Amino acid sequence: MIVLSADRLSISFGAVHAVDALSLEVEEGLVFSIIGPNGAGKTTLFNLISGLYAPDQGRVLFAGEDVTGLAPEKLARRGLSRTFQNLQIFFRMTALENVMVGRHRHEATGLIADLLHLPAVTRQNRQTREAALAALERVGLAAMAERPAGGMSYGGLKRLEIARALASEPKVLLLDEPAAGCNAVETEEIKAIIRSIAGDGITVVLVEHDMRLVMNVSDRIHVVADGHTLAEGSASEVRADPAVIEAYLGTQGAREATGAGG
């Protein structure tokens, strides 16, 4: 079942066509990766899908419904969650509190109840805490729960954002360069986390530069360059596609790569 699709999405910033009539379809339960050279429009595509930008043309469909231009908070309530390339951590809250915010759409108390600290709020706080702790354990950060996020390592923060997004129990999780800036060990941890998430039936859409991670973890790969689709297929198909090789390595490099048996 197609759980997420983009239908000829386009957006321009001034004279720059960041995304140009791009279409893709993501099947439920798969790990779907979007790759491409820098400036190809991948994060812009994410921003379009997650409601941060409204497209100039085209549609976004989520679980069969047209959600084009819907605000991010409404998309979140339908089960779409995401992380950010440049980290949008709540630095003045603890790791646990960060993930607790991820539970927001499952929390049910209102302003008055919160002000008066009615028993329902105590119960809600406890439930949220427990769910948040579970998410932290999932990414191996349970020990850091009470640590202020501002004091955590970069790799830890990357995992924290994933835990926070997971806590909202999404149907589809968009990961924007989760391994960016991570060393080999941290990248392995991220890989394991992605596999575990996919194992739970959550659809993962990944934007990533680390080719080894992408090839290792993806069920399908969609290659983007200059704002439009270059190729799509399985890992081996994409790897052998001459257009892809050329986009990444240039014509000369492509000749060398294929000549050298790539």
Place this chain on the structure above:
Amino acid sequence: MAENLQFAFSGLTVGTVYALVALGFTLIYNSSDVINFAQGEFVMLGGMVTVFLGLAGVPLPLAALAAIAVTIGVGLALHRLAIEPARTDNPIVLIMITIGASIFLRGAAQIVFDKRFHSLPPVFGSDPIRVGGAAILPQSLVVLASAVVMVVLLWVFIDRTLFGKALIATSANRLAARLAGIDTRKIVGFSFGLSAAIGAVAGILITPITLTSFDVGTLLALKGFAAAMLGGIGSAAGAVVGGILLGLLEAFSAGYISSQYKDAVAFLVILAVLFAMPQGLFGKARVERV
């Protein structure tokens, strides 16, 4: 018709002062992202220092020059002693600092000068010139002409000199400017001094018409800011246009609606601009990168 013309004249006159205050705001905002609430005090100081030096026996032209110099000094001091030490980009902190400076300067003026209204003799006499049934003071023309001259000089300076280019660079991207070897601290300090000079000149020229006192600064700053917002904060042309527009809006609404709420016009303008077109008439909308 004559009535409308009269409103237009008074609106134009006071609008020019707003334009100059707005210009000062824009200069400082462009080079440092600071909204300088003490801008109005620069205007106040220009007028008041001239008046009191004059009362002390100093010939007026000299007093005026001295007033400009003093105000420039205050502007530079504001930058060096209050803005620089804060070491922050946080716009709220910076606004609060300039508000604090404005309160301080007002309090100081109260003591150094006095609490009364003061005037200065107009340059070309006080006989109004009759045009189409309405009257305009020669001093108003002086104010208008001086504003035009100042804007042109400013434009020439920014566009044609190396220092001016450095100013533009600093406002476009402070870090890049520093990496290119520009001493941004000096540039920002300079823009404070220049703003102060512009404000002081405006204050000296407008005093014969609207009088001056220790607390004219606050309202002027707010109205100047409204004008800058209307024109598009960051645009010098916008500041001038915004100022004139605001002056006219004020004069006409005072004439046709209510003179009691004249001061409210500026604040309503601020709110309207912020809601309807936050980038103002000539400003550019910004896109936030995630």
Place this chain on the structure above:
Amino acid sequence: MSVGAPATQSRLASLWRHPLASTAALTALVAVTPLFLTSSYHYRIAVLVLIFALACVGLNLLMGYAGQISLGHAGFMGIGAYAVAVGPTHLGLPSWLSLIAGAALSGLIAFIVGRPILRLKRHYLAVATLGFGLLIAIVLTNESEFTGGPDGMLVPRMTLFGWTARGTIVWYWVAGISFLVGARLALNLIESPTGRALRAIHDGEVAARVLGVDVARKKLAVFVVAAVYGSVAGSYFALFNGHITPDVAGFLRSIELVAMVVLGGMGSIVGSLVGAAVLVVLPQSLTFLHEYEHMVLGLIIIGIMIFLRQGIVPTLAAAIGGRRQ
């Protein structure tokens, strides 16, 4: 956008955020202080501190937790103050009803005005709130038939079931208990889903939205709450003094409130009391400098923003907690 709260806090520092510790500390302070108050004048100062602290708690929720800025908060104090003046004088309403009506009116105005205003950010928001506060002050000054104009009007004392609220000692306990209730409610809010959402908005509005937080609604909610706090404080101010002028809603007042919140510590409810205390007591103890009042105030504001913008309470808490990390 942030002015206060250091990014790293030791365990002890975060203890101050625990609602129970803060409530206990504040209750102790309010209960014990009368032992040190030896004259009616002292009590009067204390009442003023508590009234302003109440307004500051509301403003702190808006600034310190939700990360918004309001340079026009005194406008709501003005609405509350004139409500308890106009209500009994012109409309024949009892004072306690007028107080509630004022709070409701403030909340309503905040709800209507807040929607468009809170879409703005940073200095645009600052100036919009500034303009709003000034508009209220202008209206209060101009509508002299109702409000007595620039000279203000008398405020009838509040009576409840035949008992009149009069006298500094009575008002100390009225203001003190109200402040404690207000502080408690605020502390409740902070450690709740709404509070976490507000803090998230402060630290990363985009991320908060993506997690399902209806940012616009939450900002509006805290703006309304802050307005109600301000209104009640303003009503108390008027009832206590027996007389009110449009200054209560003025620009200077709004700036003082912001300075109190920043000085005490943005994001610290205890800090609201500290900030209010300093900025109410200081001018009183410097009466010999009365002429220089504005100069001193201006310097204090500049000083706070340069040297103490982390706030007294968070700075102390971090220092006491030490660098054992």
